[in-house]
Amino acid sequence: MRRGKLDLNVLETYATVCLSGSLKSAAEHLHLTQSAVSMQIKRLEDAVQQRLLERNNQSLRVTPAGERMLIHARALLRLENTLVNAFASDPIAGEVRIGVPADYAPALLSAALPYLHGNFPAVVPSVECDLSRKLRRKIENDELDLAILTQDVDIDSGLPLWEERLVWAEPLPVEPITGGYTPIGLLDVDCVLRDMTLRLAAQHAPLHRIAFRSGNLASIVSAVENGFCASLIPQSSLSLTTNVANRLKITPVNDRLRIRLAVSSGGKPGMEAIAAFLQTQLIISARRTEGSP
Known part of the structure:
Protein backbone atom coordinates (compact mmCIF):
# COMPACT_ATOMS: atom_id res chain seq x y z
CA MET A 1 0.00 0.00 0.00
CA ARG A 2 1.53 3.32 -1.04
CA ARG A 3 1.66 6.28 1.33
CA GLY A 4 -1.54 8.26 1.05
CA LYS A 5 -3.64 5.38 -0.29
CA LEU A 6 -5.78 3.88 2.47
CA ASP A 7 -8.01 0.85 2.05
CA LEU A 8 -11.31 1.05 3.94
CA ASN A 9 -11.17 -2.69 4.62
CA VAL A 10 -7.77 -2.24 6.28
CA LEU A 11 -9.11 0.70 8.29
CA GLU A 12 -12.03 -1.44 9.44
CA THR A 13 -9.60 -4.15 10.53
CA TYR A 14 -7.50 -1.60 12.42
CA ALA A 15 -10.54 -0.11 14.17
CA THR A 16 -11.75 -3.59 15.13
CA VAL A 17 -8.36 -4.43 16.66
CA CYS A 18 -8.36 -1.21 18.68
CA LEU A 19 -11.90 -1.67 19.92
CA SER A 20 -11.63 -5.38 20.72
CA GLY A 21 -8.24 -5.00 22.40
CA SER A 22 -6.46 -7.91 20.72
CA LEU A 23 -5.54 -9.34 17.34
CA LYS A 24 -7.17 -12.65 18.25
CA SER A 25 -10.54 -11.11 19.15
CA ALA A 26 -10.48 -8.93 16.04
CA ALA A 27 -9.68 -11.94 13.84
CA GLU A 28 -12.61 -13.88 15.28
CA HIS A 29 -14.96 -10.95 14.78
CA LEU A 30 -13.83 -10.37 11.19
CA HIS A 31 -13.63 -14.10 10.32
CA LEU A 32 -9.96 -13.74 9.36
CA THR A 33 -6.81 -15.49 10.52
CA GLN A 34 -4.73 -13.71 13.14
CA SER A 35 -1.80 -13.55 10.70
CA ALA A 36 -4.02 -11.83 8.10
CA VAL A 37 -5.06 -9.23 10.65
CA SER A 38 -1.43 -8.66 11.66
CA MET A 39 -0.44 -8.24 8.00
CA GLN A 40 -3.15 -5.63 7.44
CA ILE A 41 -2.01 -3.65 10.47
CA LYS A 42 1.56 -3.70 9.14
CA ARG A 43 0.34 -2.47 5.74
CA LEU A 44 -1.44 0.43 7.42
CA GLU A 45 1.61 1.34 9.52
CA ASP A 46 3.80 1.21 6.41
CA ALA A 47 1.36 3.44 4.53
CA VAL A 48 1.39 6.21 7.14
CA GLN A 49 4.96 5.55 8.29
CA GLN A 50 3.86 5.57 11.93
CA ARG A 51 3.82 2.98 14.70
CA LEU A 52 0.13 2.62 15.56
CA LEU A 53 0.14 -0.35 17.95
CA GLU A 54 2.65 -1.63 20.49
CA ARG A 55 2.24 -5.40 20.71
CA ASN A 56 3.67 -8.28 22.72
CA ASN A 57 2.44 -11.72 23.78
CA GLN A 58 0.53 -10.34 26.76
CA SER A 59 -0.96 -7.03 25.66
CA LEU A 60 -1.73 -4.52 22.95
CA ARG A 61 -1.40 -0.77 23.40
CA VAL A 62 -2.58 1.96 21.03
CA THR A 63 0.12 4.61 20.53
CA PRO A 64 -0.71 8.36 20.43
CA ALA A 65 -0.46 8.18 16.62
CA GLY A 66 -2.73 5.14 16.74
CA GLU A 67 -5.35 7.05 18.75
CA ARG A 68 -5.39 9.76 16.08
CA MET A 69 -5.63 7.12 13.37
CA LEU A 70 -8.59 5.47 15.16
CA ILE A 71 -10.53 8.74 15.27
CA HIS A 72 -9.99 9.38 11.56
CA ALA A 73 -10.58 5.74 10.61
CA ARG A 74 -13.91 5.62 12.40
CA ALA A 75 -14.89 8.94 10.80
CA LEU A 76 -14.22 7.50 7.33
CA LEU A 77 -16.06 4.28 8.14
CA ARG A 78 -19.05 6.23 9.49
CA LEU A 79 -19.06 8.31 6.30
CA GLU A 80 -19.07 5.11 4.27
CA ASN A 81 -22.05 3.86 6.28
CA THR A 82 -23.84 7.15 5.72
CA LEU A 83 -23.23 7.06 1.97
CA VAL A 84 -24.30 3.44 1.62
CA ASN A 85 -27.42 4.10 3.67
CA ALA A 86 -28.26 7.27 1.71
CA PHE A 87 -28.28 5.39 -1.59
CA ALA A 88 -29.78 2.15 -0.33
CA SER A 89 -33.17 1.17 -1.63
CA ASP A 90 -34.20 0.38 1.94
CA PRO A 91 -32.24 2.78 4.22
CA ILE A 92 -31.97 2.20 7.96
CA TRP A 162 -14.94 -1.01 28.65
CA GLU A 163 -14.07 -2.61 31.98
CA GLU A 164 -14.60 -1.25 35.48
CA ARG A 165 -11.78 -1.84 37.95
CA LEU A 166 -13.05 -2.94 41.35
CA VAL A 167 -11.63 -2.32 44.82
CA TRP A 168 -12.46 -3.52 48.29
CA ALA A 169 -12.80 -0.32 50.32
CA GLU A 170 -13.00 -0.38 54.10
CA PRO A 171 -12.79 2.26 56.82
CA LEU A 172 -9.59 2.81 58.80
CA PRO A 173 -8.62 1.52 61.26
CA VAL A 174 -9.48 -1.93 59.87
CA GLU A 175 -10.83 -3.53 63.03
CA PRO A 176 -14.00 -5.61 63.36
CA ILE A 177 -16.61 -3.82 65.43
CA THR A 178 -20.07 -4.61 66.78
CA GLY A 179 -19.31 -7.92 68.37
CA GLY A 180 -16.36 -8.68 66.11
CA TYR A 181 -18.32 -8.49 62.84
CA THR A 182 -17.27 -6.14 60.02
CA PRO A 183 -20.20 -4.09 58.68
CA ILE A 184 -20.71 -4.57 54.94
CA GLY A 185 -22.59 -2.45 52.41
CA LEU A 186 -24.53 -4.41 49.77
CA LEU A 187 -25.99 -3.24 46.47
CA ASP A 188 -29.20 -5.14 47.09
CA VAL A 189 -30.47 -5.79 43.56
CA ASP A 190 -30.11 -8.75 41.20
CA CYS A 191 -26.77 -7.84 39.62
CA VAL A 192 -23.20 -9.03 39.08
CA LEU A 193 -21.74 -6.57 41.62
CA ARG A 194 -23.99 -7.92 44.37
CA ASP A 195 -22.86 -11.50 43.66
CA MET A 196 -19.20 -10.46 43.64
CA THR A 197 -19.59 -8.50 46.90
CA LEU A 198 -21.05 -11.47 48.75
CA ARG A 199 -18.29 -13.75 47.43
CA LEU A 200 -15.39 -11.40 48.18
CA ALA A 201 -16.75 -10.38 51.58
CA ALA A 202 -15.93 -13.90 52.77
CA GLN A 203 -12.29 -13.33 51.76
CA HIS A 204 -11.79 -9.76 53.00
CA ALA A 205 -14.00 -9.96 56.08
CA PRO A 206 -14.64 -13.57 57.14
CA LEU A 207 -16.75 -12.31 60.04
CA HIS A 208 -19.20 -9.79 58.60
CA ARG A 209 -22.78 -8.64 58.70
CA ILE A 210 -24.83 -6.71 56.17
CA ALA A 211 -25.14 -3.28 57.77
CA PHE A 212 -26.26 -1.22 54.78
CA ARG A 213 -28.50 -2.23 51.90
CA SER A 214 -29.43 -0.07 48.94
CA GLY A 215 -30.55 -0.43 45.36
CA ASN A 216 -28.45 2.60 44.46
CA LEU A 217 -24.67 2.37 43.96
CA ALA A 218 -24.12 6.03 44.90
CA SER A 219 -25.60 5.32 48.36
CA ILE A 220 -23.22 2.40 48.88
CA VAL A 221 -20.24 4.56 47.89
CA SER A 222 -21.38 7.32 50.25
CA ALA A 223 -21.72 4.86 53.14
CA VAL A 224 -18.20 3.55 52.49
CA GLU A 225 -16.62 6.99 52.10
CA ASN A 226 -18.20 8.11 55.36
CA GLY A 227 -16.78 5.14 57.24
CA PHE A 228 -20.05 3.36 57.95
CA CYS A 229 -19.19 0.08 56.22
CA ALA A 230 -16.88 -1.75 53.83
CA SER A 231 -17.86 -2.87 50.35
CA LEU A 232 -16.76 -3.86 46.86
CA ILE A 233 -17.16 -0.84 44.57
CA PRO A 234 -15.94 0.39 41.18
CA GLN A 235 -12.70 2.32 41.60
CA SER A 236 -14.01 5.08 39.33
CA SER A 237 -16.92 5.75 41.70
CA LEU A 238 -14.64 6.76 44.60
CA SER A 239 -13.99 10.49 44.92
CA LEU A 240 -10.64 9.73 46.66
CA THR A 241 -10.13 13.30 47.84
CA THR A 242 -7.34 13.53 50.40
CA ASN A 243 -9.89 13.51 53.20
CA VAL A 244 -11.63 10.37 51.91
CA ALA A 245 -8.41 8.54 50.98
CA ASN A 246 -7.02 9.04 54.49
CA ARG A 247 -10.08 7.33 55.98
CA LEU A 248 -10.10 4.25 53.74
CA LYS A 249 -8.01 1.20 53.04
CA ILE A 250 -8.28 0.49 49.32
CA THR A 251 -7.47 -3.04 48.13
CA PRO A 252 -7.61 -3.75 44.36
CA VAL A 253 -9.22 -7.06 43.44
CA ASN A 254 -8.76 -9.24 40.36
CA ASP A 255 -12.43 -9.20 39.43
CA ARG A 256 -13.65 -6.55 36.99
CA LEU A 257 -17.01 -5.51 35.65
Whole structure:
Protein backbone atom coordinates (compact mmCIF):
# COMPACT_ATOMS: atom_id res chain seq x y z
CA MET A 1 0.00 0.00 0.00
CA ARG A 2 1.53 3.32 -1.04
CA ARG A 3 1.66 6.28 1.33
CA GLY A 4 -1.54 8.26 1.05
CA LYS A 5 -3.64 5.38 -0.29
CA LEU A 6 -5.78 3.88 2.47
CA ASP A 7 -8.01 0.85 2.05
CA LEU A 8 -11.31 1.05 3.94
CA ASN A 9 -11.17 -2.69 4.62
CA VAL A 10 -7.77 -2.24 6.28
CA LEU A 11 -9.11 0.70 8.29
CA GLU A 12 -12.03 -1.44 9.44
CA THR A 13 -9.60 -4.15 10.53
CA TYR A 14 -7.50 -1.60 12.42
CA ALA A 15 -10.54 -0.11 14.17
CA THR A 16 -11.75 -3.59 15.13
CA VAL A 17 -8.36 -4.43 16.66
CA CYS A 18 -8.36 -1.21 18.68
CA LEU A 19 -11.90 -1.67 19.92
CA SER A 20 -11.63 -5.38 20.72
CA GLY A 21 -8.24 -5.00 22.40
CA SER A 22 -6.46 -7.91 20.72
CA LEU A 23 -5.54 -9.34 17.34
CA LYS A 24 -7.17 -12.65 18.25
CA SER A 25 -10.54 -11.11 19.15
CA ALA A 26 -10.48 -8.93 16.04
CA ALA A 27 -9.68 -11.94 13.84
CA GLU A 28 -12.61 -13.88 15.28
CA HIS A 29 -14.96 -10.95 14.78
CA LEU A 30 -13.83 -10.37 11.19
CA HIS A 31 -13.63 -14.10 10.32
CA LEU A 32 -9.96 -13.74 9.36
CA THR A 33 -6.81 -15.49 10.52
CA GLN A 34 -4.73 -13.71 13.14
CA SER A 35 -1.80 -13.55 10.70
CA ALA A 36 -4.02 -11.83 8.10
CA VAL A 37 -5.06 -9.23 10.65
CA SER A 38 -1.43 -8.66 11.66
CA MET A 39 -0.44 -8.24 8.00
CA GLN A 40 -3.15 -5.63 7.44
CA ILE A 41 -2.01 -3.65 10.47
CA LYS A 42 1.56 -3.70 9.14
CA ARG A 43 0.34 -2.47 5.74
CA LEU A 44 -1.44 0.43 7.42
CA GLU A 45 1.61 1.34 9.52
CA ASP A 46 3.80 1.21 6.41
CA ALA A 47 1.36 3.44 4.53
CA VAL A 48 1.39 6.21 7.14
CA GLN A 49 4.96 5.55 8.29
CA GLN A 50 3.86 5.57 11.93
CA ARG A 51 3.82 2.98 14.70
CA LEU A 52 0.13 2.62 15.56
CA LEU A 53 0.14 -0.35 17.95
CA GLU A 54 2.65 -1.63 20.49
CA ARG A 55 2.24 -5.40 20.71
CA ASN A 56 3.67 -8.28 22.72
CA ASN A 57 2.44 -11.72 23.78
CA GLN A 58 0.53 -10.34 26.76
CA SER A 59 -0.96 -7.03 25.66
CA LEU A 60 -1.73 -4.52 22.95
CA ARG A 61 -1.40 -0.77 23.40
CA VAL A 62 -2.58 1.96 21.03
CA THR A 63 0.12 4.61 20.53
CA PRO A 64 -0.71 8.36 20.43
CA ALA A 65 -0.46 8.18 16.62
CA GLY A 66 -2.73 5.14 16.74
CA GLU A 67 -5.35 7.05 18.75
CA ARG A 68 -5.39 9.76 16.08
CA MET A 69 -5.63 7.12 13.37
CA LEU A 70 -8.59 5.47 15.16
CA ILE A 71 -10.53 8.74 15.27
CA HIS A 72 -9.99 9.38 11.56
CA ALA A 73 -10.58 5.74 10.61
CA ARG A 74 -13.91 5.62 12.40
CA ALA A 75 -14.89 8.94 10.80
CA LEU A 76 -14.22 7.50 7.33
CA LEU A 77 -16.06 4.28 8.14
CA ARG A 78 -19.05 6.23 9.49
CA LEU A 79 -19.06 8.31 6.30
CA GLU A 80 -19.07 5.11 4.27
CA ASN A 81 -22.05 3.86 6.28
CA THR A 82 -23.84 7.15 5.72
CA LEU A 83 -23.23 7.06 1.97
CA VAL A 84 -24.30 3.44 1.62
CA ASN A 85 -27.42 4.10 3.67
CA ALA A 86 -28.26 7.27 1.71
CA PHE A 87 -28.28 5.39 -1.59
CA ALA A 88 -29.78 2.15 -0.33
CA SER A 89 -33.17 1.17 -1.63
CA ASP A 90 -34.20 0.38 1.94
CA PRO A 91 -32.24 2.78 4.22
CA ILE A 92 -31.97 2.20 7.96
CA ALA A 93 -35.02 3.85 9.49
CA GLY A 94 -37.51 3.65 12.31
CA GLU A 95 -37.35 3.12 16.03
CA VAL A 96 -34.27 1.60 17.66
CA ARG A 97 -34.93 0.41 21.21
CA ILE A 98 -31.89 0.80 23.46
CA GLY A 99 -31.57 -0.47 27.03
CA VAL A 100 -29.05 0.86 29.53
CA PRO A 101 -28.46 0.64 33.31
CA ALA A 102 -28.96 3.98 35.04
CA ASP A 103 -25.26 4.24 35.92
CA TYR A 104 -24.27 4.15 32.24
CA ALA A 105 -27.11 6.27 30.87
CA PRO A 106 -25.08 9.54 31.07
CA ALA A 107 -22.40 8.07 28.78
CA LEU A 108 -25.02 6.98 26.24
CA LEU A 109 -26.85 10.31 26.37
CA SER A 110 -23.74 12.50 26.11
CA ALA A 111 -21.26 10.50 24.01
CA ALA A 112 -23.39 8.57 21.53
CA LEU A 113 -27.00 9.61 20.97
CA PRO A 114 -26.27 13.29 20.10
CA TYR A 115 -24.24 12.06 17.10
CA LEU A 116 -26.56 9.27 15.98
CA HIS A 117 -28.80 11.49 13.85
CA GLY A 118 -25.90 12.76 11.75
CA ASN A 119 -25.05 9.21 10.69
CA PHE A 120 -28.52 7.66 10.65
CA PRO A 121 -30.96 10.56 10.12
CA ALA A 122 -34.02 8.33 9.72
CA VAL A 123 -33.41 6.39 12.95
CA VAL A 124 -35.47 7.28 16.03
CA PRO A 125 -33.89 6.05 19.30
CA SER A 126 -35.89 5.19 22.41
CA VAL A 127 -34.09 4.48 25.68
CA GLU A 128 -35.10 2.29 28.61
CA CYS A 129 -33.19 2.19 31.91
CA ASP A 130 -33.15 -1.04 33.91
CA LEU A 131 -30.86 -3.61 35.54
CA SER A 132 -28.42 -5.46 33.29
CA ARG A 133 -29.94 -8.89 33.84
CA LYS A 134 -33.42 -7.61 33.02
CA LEU A 135 -32.06 -5.91 29.90
CA ARG A 136 -30.39 -9.14 28.79
CA ARG A 137 -33.69 -11.01 29.06
CA LYS A 138 -35.38 -8.31 26.96
CA ILE A 139 -32.64 -8.60 24.34
CA GLU A 140 -33.13 -12.37 24.23
CA ASN A 141 -36.90 -11.87 23.83
CA ASP A 142 -36.40 -9.22 21.09
CA GLU A 143 -38.05 -6.60 23.28
CA LEU A 144 -34.94 -4.42 22.79
CA ASP A 145 -32.63 -4.00 19.80
CA LEU A 146 -29.47 -3.02 21.69
CA ALA A 147 -28.45 -2.89 25.34
CA ILE A 148 -25.46 -1.67 27.29
CA LEU A 149 -25.04 -4.09 30.16
CA THR A 150 -22.68 -5.54 32.72
CA GLN A 151 -21.66 -9.02 31.62
CA ASP A 152 -22.23 -11.97 33.93
CA VAL A 153 -19.04 -13.89 34.75
CA ASP A 154 -20.22 -17.02 32.93
CA ILE A 155 -21.28 -15.20 29.75
CA ASP A 156 -18.95 -13.93 27.03
CA SER A 157 -20.95 -12.28 24.26
CA GLY A 158 -21.69 -8.87 22.85
CA LEU A 159 -19.42 -6.10 21.63
CA PRO A 160 -16.78 -5.04 24.18
CA LEU A 161 -17.05 -1.48 25.53
CA TRP A 162 -14.94 -1.01 28.65
CA GLU A 163 -14.07 -2.61 31.98
CA GLU A 164 -14.60 -1.25 35.48
CA ARG A 165 -11.78 -1.84 37.95
CA LEU A 166 -13.05 -2.94 41.35
CA VAL A 167 -11.63 -2.32 44.82
CA TRP A 168 -12.46 -3.52 48.29
CA ALA A 169 -12.80 -0.32 50.32
CA GLU A 170 -13.00 -0.38 54.10
CA PRO A 171 -12.79 2.26 56.82
CA LEU A 172 -9.59 2.81 58.80
CA PRO A 173 -8.62 1.52 61.26
CA VAL A 174 -9.48 -1.93 59.87
CA GLU A 175 -10.83 -3.53 63.03
CA PRO A 176 -14.00 -5.61 63.36
CA ILE A 177 -16.61 -3.82 65.43
CA THR A 178 -20.07 -4.61 66.78
CA GLY A 179 -19.31 -7.92 68.37
CA GLY A 180 -16.36 -8.68 66.11
CA TYR A 181 -18.32 -8.49 62.84
CA THR A 182 -17.27 -6.14 60.02
CA PRO A 183 -20.20 -4.09 58.68
CA ILE A 184 -20.71 -4.57 54.94
CA GLY A 185 -22.59 -2.45 52.41
CA LEU A 186 -24.53 -4.41 49.77
CA LEU A 187 -25.99 -3.24 46.47
CA ASP A 188 -29.20 -5.14 47.09
CA VAL A 189 -30.47 -5.79 43.56
CA ASP A 190 -30.11 -8.75 41.20
CA CYS A 191 -26.77 -7.84 39.62
CA VAL A 192 -23.20 -9.03 39.08
CA LEU A 193 -21.74 -6.57 41.62
CA ARG A 194 -23.99 -7.92 44.37
CA ASP A 195 -22.86 -11.50 43.66
CA MET A 196 -19.20 -10.46 43.64
CA THR A 197 -19.59 -8.50 46.90
CA LEU A 198 -21.05 -11.47 48.75
CA ARG A 199 -18.29 -13.75 47.43
CA LEU A 200 -15.39 -11.40 48.18
CA ALA A 201 -16.75 -10.38 51.58
CA ALA A 202 -15.93 -13.90 52.77
CA GLN A 203 -12.29 -13.33 51.76
CA HIS A 204 -11.79 -9.76 53.00
CA ALA A 205 -14.00 -9.96 56.08
CA PRO A 206 -14.64 -13.57 57.14
CA LEU A 207 -16.75 -12.31 60.04
CA HIS A 208 -19.20 -9.79 58.60
CA ARG A 209 -22.78 -8.64 58.70
CA ILE A 210 -24.83 -6.71 56.17
CA ALA A 211 -25.14 -3.28 57.77
CA PHE A 212 -26.26 -1.22 54.78
CA ARG A 213 -28.50 -2.23 51.90
CA SER A 214 -29.43 -0.07 48.94
CA GLY A 215 -30.55 -0.43 45.36
CA ASN A 216 -28.45 2.60 44.46
CA LEU A 217 -24.67 2.37 43.96
CA ALA A 218 -24.12 6.03 44.90
CA SER A 219 -25.60 5.32 48.36
CA ILE A 220 -23.22 2.40 48.88
CA VAL A 221 -20.24 4.56 47.89
CA SER A 222 -21.38 7.32 50.25
CA ALA A 223 -21.72 4.86 53.14
CA VAL A 224 -18.20 3.55 52.49
CA GLU A 225 -16.62 6.99 52.10
CA ASN A 226 -18.20 8.11 55.36
CA GLY A 227 -16.78 5.14 57.24
CA PHE A 228 -20.05 3.36 57.95
CA CYS A 229 -19.19 0.08 56.22
CA ALA A 230 -16.88 -1.75 53.83
CA SER A 231 -17.86 -2.87 50.35
CA LEU A 232 -16.76 -3.86 46.86
CA ILE A 233 -17.16 -0.84 44.57
CA PRO A 234 -15.94 0.39 41.18
CA GLN A 235 -12.70 2.32 41.60
CA SER A 236 -14.01 5.08 39.33
CA SER A 237 -16.92 5.75 41.70
CA LEU A 238 -14.64 6.76 44.60
CA SER A 239 -13.99 10.49 44.92
CA LEU A 240 -10.64 9.73 46.66
CA THR A 241 -10.13 13.30 47.84
CA THR A 242 -7.34 13.53 50.40
CA ASN A 243 -9.89 13.51 53.20
CA VAL A 244 -11.63 10.37 51.91
CA ALA A 245 -8.41 8.54 50.98
CA ASN A 246 -7.02 9.04 54.49
CA ARG A 247 -10.08 7.33 55.98
CA LEU A 248 -10.10 4.25 53.74
CA LYS A 249 -8.01 1.20 53.04
CA ILE A 250 -8.28 0.49 49.32
CA THR A 251 -7.47 -3.04 48.13
CA PRO A 252 -7.61 -3.75 44.36
CA VAL A 253 -9.22 -7.06 43.44
CA ASN A 254 -8.76 -9.24 40.36
CA ASP A 255 -12.43 -9.20 39.43
CA ARG A 256 -13.65 -6.55 36.99
CA LEU A 257 -17.01 -5.51 35.65
CA ARG A 258 -17.08 -6.10 31.88
CA ILE A 259 -19.39 -3.72 30.07
CA ARG A 260 -20.72 -4.98 26.73
CA LEU A 261 -23.12 -3.88 23.99
CA ALA A 262 -25.61 -6.67 23.38
CA VAL A 263 -27.43 -6.89 20.05
CA SER A 264 -30.75 -8.63 19.52
CA SER A 265 -30.77 -11.60 17.19
CA GLY A 266 -34.12 -10.44 15.80
CA GLY A 267 -32.45 -9.37 12.59
CA LYS A 268 -33.73 -5.79 12.27
CA PRO A 269 -32.03 -4.35 9.16
CA GLY A 270 -29.01 -2.11 9.76
CA MET A 271 -28.61 -2.94 13.43
CA GLU A 272 -25.01 -4.07 12.98
CA ALA A 273 -24.01 -0.65 11.61
CA ILE A 274 -25.80 1.20 14.42
CA ALA A 275 -24.20 -1.08 17.03
CA ALA A 276 -20.73 -0.46 15.56
CA PHE A 277 -21.35 3.29 15.67
CA LEU A 278 -22.51 3.25 19.31
CA GLN A 279 -19.62 0.98 20.30
CA THR A 280 -17.06 3.38 18.84
CA GLN A 281 -18.57 6.47 20.44
CA LEU A 282 -18.81 4.84 23.88
CA ILE A 283 -15.27 3.43 23.81
CA ILE A 284 -13.75 6.76 22.76
CA SER A 285 -15.70 8.48 25.55
CA ALA A 286 -14.53 5.90 28.10
CA ARG A 287 -10.90 6.38 27.06
CA ARG A 288 -11.17 10.14 27.40
CA THR A 289 -12.65 9.71 30.88
CA GLU A 290 -9.81 7.39 31.91
CA GLY A 291 -7.31 9.96 30.69
CA SER A 292 -8.92 12.80 32.61
CA PRO A 293 -7.08 14.16 35.66
